[in-house]
Amino acid sequence: EAGVAQSPRYKIIEKRQSVAFWCNPISGHATLYWYQQILGQGPKLLIQFQNNGVVDDSQLPKDRFSAERLKGVDSTLKIQPAKLEDSAVYLCASSPRGNSGRGADTQYFGPGTRLTVL
Amino acid sequence: GIQVEQSPPDLILQEGANSTLRCNFSDSVNNLQWFHQNPWGQLINLFYIPSGTKQNGRLSATTVATERYSLLYISSSQTTDSGVYFCAVDLTGTASKLTFGTGTRLQVTL
Numbered sequence: 001e002a003g004v005a006q007s008p009r010y011k012i013i014e015k016r017q018s019v020a021f022w023c024n025p026i027s028g029h030a031t032l033y034w035y036q037q038i039l040g041q042g043p044k045l046l047i048q049f050q051n052n053g054v055v056d057d058s059q060l061p062k063d064r065f066s067a068e069r070l071k072g073v074d075s076t077l078k079i080q081p082a083k084l085e086d087s088a089v090y091l092c093a094s095s096p097r098g099n100s101g102r103g104a105d106t107q108y109f110g111p112g113t114r115l116t117v118l
Numbered sequence: 119g120i121q122v123e124q125s126p127p128d129l130i131l132q133e134g135a136n137s138t139l140r141c142n143f144s145d146s147v148n149n150l151q152w153f154h155q156n157p158w159g160q161l162i163n164l165f166y167i168p169s170g171t172k173q174n175g176r177l178s179a180t181t182v183a184t185e186r187y188s189l190l191y192i193s194s195s196q197t198t199d200s201g202v203y204f205c206a207v208d209l210t211g212t213a214s215k216l217t218f219g220t221g222t223r224l225q226v227t228l
Contacts, residue, residue, distance in 0.1 A: 041220075041221075042122075042204050042206070042219055042220060042221055043204075043218050044218070045215060045216065045217075048215065056215055089159060091161065093161075105166070106151070106163050106166050107151070107163065107216065109160070109161035109162075109163075111158075111159065111160055112159050112160075114159075
């Protein structure tokens with residue numbers, strides 16, 4: 001079974017530029033997550049999708065970050081315009097059961113996209 | 119929000135040694151997971167363990183939910199165990215909104 005795929009793996013941009021990341025979850029997984037991991041810290045949830053609907057985006061800086069999951073499969077995360085403090089690894093994860101009310105389930109992570117903002 | 123603290127922050131072991139990593143959390147949780155992030159950044163789920171004890175090879179984990187802590191045991195450590203170990207908790211019980219701890223960085227030397 002293929003894992004969570006992400007691209008690009010690395011991206012370097014200048015501040016105020018735009019950038020987009022792509023994620024393809026494990027086939028059949030209902031829930032998709034985007035996390036931001038700043039160097040030396042644990043991942044922080046930015047947004048969670050259940051199929052193609054947003055479950056939680058309370059920690060997404062909506063003035064500059066946006067995300068979509070068209071057709072309930074792959075997803076893109078965009079930053080416009082980027083700031084220096086956006087330098088981080090952006091992780092995508094997926095889980096099979098999603099918001100079923102039966103309790104949380106295992107999340108599977110992709111390799112991440114390392115963003116450097118100069 | 120919930121606080122998740124891990125100890126020790128850093129650990130250096132010789133190959134073959136055993137270790138115990140601890141995760142303390144400030145509120146009742148419905149989900150607790152342990153992850154290993156390897157030196158290349160890949161996060162691997164080790165255990166889903168909201169309570170009780172589980173074992174997988176040289177690794178085992180115990181969560182005492184009533185006392186709000188979890189322990190990860192690594193026995194006969196190998197160099198491939200190096201990396202950062204995170205525990206992550208979820209309060210909700212209906213959706214997997216994980217809050218990650220501060221991490222324990224483990225280095226296993228020959």
